[in-house]
Amino acid sequence: MRALTVQPGQTDSLAVEDVDEPTAGPDELRVAGLAIGVCGTDKEIAAGEYGWAPPGRDRLVLGHESLGRVLSAPDGSNFDEGDLVVGVVRRPDPVPCGACAHGEFDMCRNGQYTERGIKEIDGYGSEIWCVKTDYAVKLDDGLADVGMLMEPTTVVAKAWEQVYRIGQRAWFEPRTALVTGAGPVGLLAALLGVQHGLDVHVLDQVTDGPKPEIVDALNATYHHTSVEEAVGKLQPDIVIEATGVGSLVFDAMTVTGSYGIVALTGVSPRGRALTVDAGGLNRDIVLENDAVVGSVNANLRHYRQAAEALAKADPKWLASLITRRVPLAEATKAFTAEPDDVKVIVTLEEST
Template identity: 30%
Template sequence: MRAYVIHGPQDLRLDDVPERDLGPREVRLALVYGGICGSDLHYVAEGRAGNSVLRDPMVLGHELSGRVVEAGSAVTDLAPGTPVAVNPALSCGACRMCRAGRTNLCFSMRYMGSAAYRPHTEGGFAERPVVDRDQCVILADDADLARAALAEPYSIAAHAVNRAGVAGARVLITGGGTIGALSAIAALRAGAARVTVADIQSGARERVAKLAGVDVLDAGNDDAIAALAADPAFDVAIEAAGAAAALNMAMSCVEPGARVVQVGFLPTSGIDLNLLITREIELLGSYRFVDEFDAAVAAVLADDRLAAAITGRHAFADAEAAFASAADKTRHLKVMIGADAARR
């Protein structure tokens, strides 16, 4: 079968890879849709995503929906043709983080399409990916499988919103990309009083304003940012841009003593952490998700706003064009690949 294999920086190939036998609890899927994530783009551009460094060729992809082709001997509830959304996280269930209910911090986490460990965990951008039964969320036969593939990034957004505590709050979100835009919707669904999304790109601001119906702010407008810093208008912030300037802005524009949740991966320099001291800011990390995935599947299928988050679709064979589209943040929010993509 064919798969999207990253061999190194700027070296993404559509390779033929062998199919393996199923374990008792494993399921073989026919990929229907796969969403290209920012981490996929980082692997292609740099050969790494955050602290996860590519050391061997690896199949990319962790935002998936598909239909069951074959199930292992111990799987009795998934018939061929059953549509599923795929949770890419498979925690060990036994380490102290798992026992404490913080499965996203599992010491032996296997996350699809991740080079965090060696051997790397193969991703799902393959014609017939194999997953564990526990990773499959069964969908209705008529479910929109493109929207179902948004469940993973929406889970990340929902976890950040849960970490932030937004009910009744004035919320600032820095970064209008996929996670920022989905965080805006998740914050509204969680009862935020007002949501403002800041981004330096006008196209991103226009897109998120239309998608989520929220206020937007030009993050490149120094005068506007200075005015907000002088008289903060936000109770909590979610930093989704992954930029030092964006975190500095978030810390300066929330009320003293407020909480800032960092969900975007940051560079290693340029951050003014003195703001944590002088303004007694609470800075929290937000990594992947814990138990938000099933609820995220329901949310993305129920909330029609999320259909507009999908701005590009490419046939599975169009790897180069698909990744070029996904990298063009002036035009696209979420780009999908898959068997059905060319027909939609």
């Protein structure tokens, strides 16, 4: 079978190659891969900046944003042939730490977790893949064209969960939310904000292309100015920061209303210096009872939340996020950005 592989730590090693088909264990699903999403993490691995191959190997099968259809399932499992499924990315560490032992492996304390397509376990970027039933999540069949959006949706489902958990330390009835960044994560964060019944505002730098229309179709408000200009007197109760741009990260912390909560989901590059009024920032956070929280990855609870959110969403709106579908044979093209890209996916079916 064909798979999209890379040699972590090596530039220009991305390739589609023939690999052995996996054999399903007694507690595993055998799955026909339909598609994978391509995100910034995949591009970093392909550039040799990140990633770990499985022990004893020098190449890693990419793909952590999965979608597939069950070919076979163990007797007595909750899965049947034909079910639409995604595979969970992270696995708990073998020790395990306290968080992993309680199913919160997204909060692993010792860093010994592994991740499909990222860290020491092959990903889902192959025509056939296997996954333990405990780490597979069933999707509504109506999501067959867009279900690879599940994994990034889990990331923002967790972020929203964290926001509401923090907010509920006191009276909390948020009305407005600002999302910085209109990439896939930002747009999915906006979707969940709208589903929470909030007045959602999305900030991005582009003035044309599909992003403003995608935001408008959510009945949210699109902005392409500075944070201060976009927010004005809004003073959002919640900010979901989805860019990782250093200046936006700090700006986001300063524009909330009292008891504001900022969830950081974008990962910033190192080595970029900024001048920040740390005293003023600290003063605002303390005197306004504000909170800032970082959020990454997801556990099984967040996958279930994401599945529910996608099932409730307009399929046409979800499909509008996918601006390019690249066949597996040409998968390397998905790693080169094109104008108006929002979400790029690689299709895995042999017919493509």
